[in-house]
Amino acid sequence: xxxxxxxxxxxxxxxxxxxxxxxxxxxxxxxxxxxxxxxxxxxxxxxxxxxxxxxxxxxxxxxxxxxxxxxxxxxxxxxxxxxxxxxxxxxxxxxxxxxxxxxxxxxxxxxxxxxxxxxxxxxxxxxxxxxxxxxxxxxxxxxxxxxxxxxxxxxxxxxxxxxxxxxxxxxxxxxxxxxxxxxxxxxxxxxxxxxxxxxxxxxxxxxxxxxxxxxxxxxxxxxxxxxxxxxxxxxxxxxxxxxxxxxxxxxxxxxxxxxxxxxxxxxxxxxxxxxxxxxxxxxxxxxxxxxxxxxxxxxxxxxxxxxxxxxxxxxxxxxxxxxxxxxxxxxxxxxxxxxxxxxxxxxxxxxxxxxxxxxxxxxxxxxxxxxxxxxxxxxxxxxxxxxxxxxxxxx
Amino acid sequence: xxxxxxxxxxxxxxxxxxxxxxxxxxxxxxxxxxxxxxxxxxxxxxxxxxxxxxxxxxxxxxxxxxxxxxxxxxxxxxxxxxxxxxxxxxxxxx
Numbered sequence: 016x017x018x019x020x021x022x023x024x025x026x027x028x029x030x031x032x033x034x035x036x037x038x039x040x041x042x043x044x045x046x047x048x049x050x051x052x053x054x055x056x057x058x059x060x061x062x063x064x065x066x067x068x069x070x071x072x073x074x075x076x077x078x079x080x081x082x083x084x085x086x087x088x089x090x091x092x093x094x095x096x097x098x099x100x101x102x103x104x105x106x107x108x109x110x111x112x113x114x115x116x117x118x119x120x121x122x123x124x125x126x127x128x129x130x131x132x133x134x135x136x137x138x139x140x141x142x143x144x145x146x147x148x149x150x151x152x153x154x155x156x157x158x159x160x161x162x163x164x165x166x167x168x169x170x171x172x173x174x175x176x177x178x179x180x181x182x183x184x185x186x187x188x189x190x191x192x193x194x195x196x197x198x199x200x201x202x203x204x205x206x207x208x209x210x211x212x213x214x215x216x217x218x219x220x221x222x223x224x225x226x227x228x229x230x231x232x233x234x235x236x237x238x239x240x241x242x243x244x245x246x247x248x249x250x251x252x253x254x255x256x257x258x259x260x261x262x263x264x265x266x267x268x269x270x271x272x273x274x275x276x277x278x279x280x281x282x283x284x285x286x287x288x289x290x291x292x293x294x295x296x297x298x299x300x301x302x303x304x305x306x307x308x309x310x311x312x313x314x315x316x317x318x319x320x321x322x323x324x325x326x327x328x329x330x331x332x333x334x335x336x337x338x339x340x341x342x343x344x345x346x347x348x349x350x351x352x353x354x355x356x357x358x359x360x361x362x363x364x365x366x367x368x369x370x371x372x373x374x375x376x377x378x379x380x381x382x383x384x385x386x387x388x389x390x391x392x393x394x395x396x397x398x399x400x401x402x403x404x405x406x407x408x409x410x
Numbered sequence: 411x412x413x414x415x416x417x418x419x420x421x422x423x424x425x426x427x428x429x430x431x432x433x434x435x436x437x438x439x440x441x442x443x444x445x446x447x448x449x450x451x452x453x454x455x456x457x458x459x460x461x462x463x464x465x466x467x468x469x470x471x472x473x474x475x476x477x478x479x480x481x482x483x484x485x486x487x488x489x490x491x492x493x494x495x496x497x498x499x500x501x502x503x504x
Contacts, residue, residue, distance in 0.1 A: 037459070038456045038457060038458055038459050041456050041459070041482075041485060042455045042456050044485075045485055045486055045487045046487060050486075051482075051485060052482070052483055052484050052485075053481060053482070053483065054459070054481065054482035054485065055461065055480075055481050055482075056459060056460045056461045056480070059460075062459075064482075
């Protein structure tokens with residue numbers, strides 16, 4: 016006897032046979048090798064039974080002379096099921112399309128919210144976001160990660176100090192912190208100009224006010240440079256003193272540079288593996304060469320998918336291993352000294368205002384100790400030394 | 411005459427060589443499982459089938475099975491498996 020599921024696979028029929036001499040007909044079927052089962056007598060002149068779909072043509076031949084009639088009651092098995100599913104495929108296609116559309120729409124950006132910026136800055140932020148592909152209707156798995164967006168926007172817009180990017184559903188929230196620009200208002204309140212540090216004055220340009228010092232004068236912090244009192248004795252007037260007083264100031268800095276440095280360097284070789292993660296099962300779907308690096312940096316990028324408001328437990332994960340190797344850099348004494356000088360200069364420039372100008376430099380002291388070259392530098396800088404000091408009128 | 415002799419020869423063989431009778435003598439082999447299944451091998455065709463009665467042609471005579479709610483689970487040229495509530499199995503001689 017064959018297995019029941021075989022009939023399910025090849026297709027079978029439940030039929031009713033009506034007529035006389037049904038026993039004879041069953042004998043005829045068995046003789047011809049037509050397989051029937053579950054034969055049940057219904058009335059005197061009818062019975063029901065199951066037969067295989069592939070036998071149906073032989074059945075016709077066997078029944079020709081019997082004078083019986085055959086009615087098909089039920090069709091079962093894969094061929095009929097396929098036929099039916101083809102008929103119903105419209106619904107299936109519709110449901111699948113609907114799910115796909117909802118899935119795509121759920122993973123789109125619908126809103127970009129920029130807070131903490133004035134309209135002008137907000138506009139530039141939006142422009143910048145658009146440039147890197149972040150705009151309404153963009154798919155979330157195509158656009159870069161929030162960290163990358165943050166970095167790109169911060170690097171490209173000067174007007175902002177910091178931007179925080181965060182996903183919340185289909186909305187991208189950008190929290191912007193603007194740079195506080197010093198308000199360049201011409202103060203009209205009476206003021207003096209005083210020195211902010213020890214300096215020798217090299218250049219003076221007084222817009223308003225009475226100069227008290229001269230070029231080549233040595234001044235100390237807090238010393239009056241330009242007075243807000245003008246006019247002759249007895250008929251003085253109080254004005255906001257304004258002007259540019261450049262002075263030579265001095266800075267000292269010490270920099271130590273190791274002569275031998277060990278650091279890691281990326282070789283540029285990398286290995287990528289793409290995973291799809293269902294809950295906690297990680298299935299690699301694509302990977303390039305199976306080269307193992309002894310030393311590497313691992314970087315993991317994750318992309319989650321959403322359906323309506325739910326985050327799906329399916330995560331796309333990209334893991335990149337970047338090979339790194341130990342590099343040793345050795346400086347000669349002279350090289351180390353040059354590097355130290357350069358570092359010192361850069362450090363100084365960073366702490367000076369933009370309009371300051373390094374006039375000259377001098378090595379005060381240089382020494383080699385513990386494998387390091389220590390250089391003490393002295394700089395002469397020309398910078399604006401005047402800062403306003405309001406005149407408080409007591410009387 | 412020859413037929414009789416043949417039959418005797420067969421009987422003798424069965425007794426002497428301890429061969430199963432159905433193989434040697436072409437007799438039906440009937441297996442019953444309680445009163446719900448009956449499996450008959452070596453039949454010669456279906457004579458009558460209703461839900462209370464099954465009549466099979468054998469080489470010698472007929473086999474009559476009586477009971478209730480009969481279903482033929484399988485029917486092959488020489489085998490038949492009947493399901494139902496069997497109450498009697500009768501041999502009808504020629």
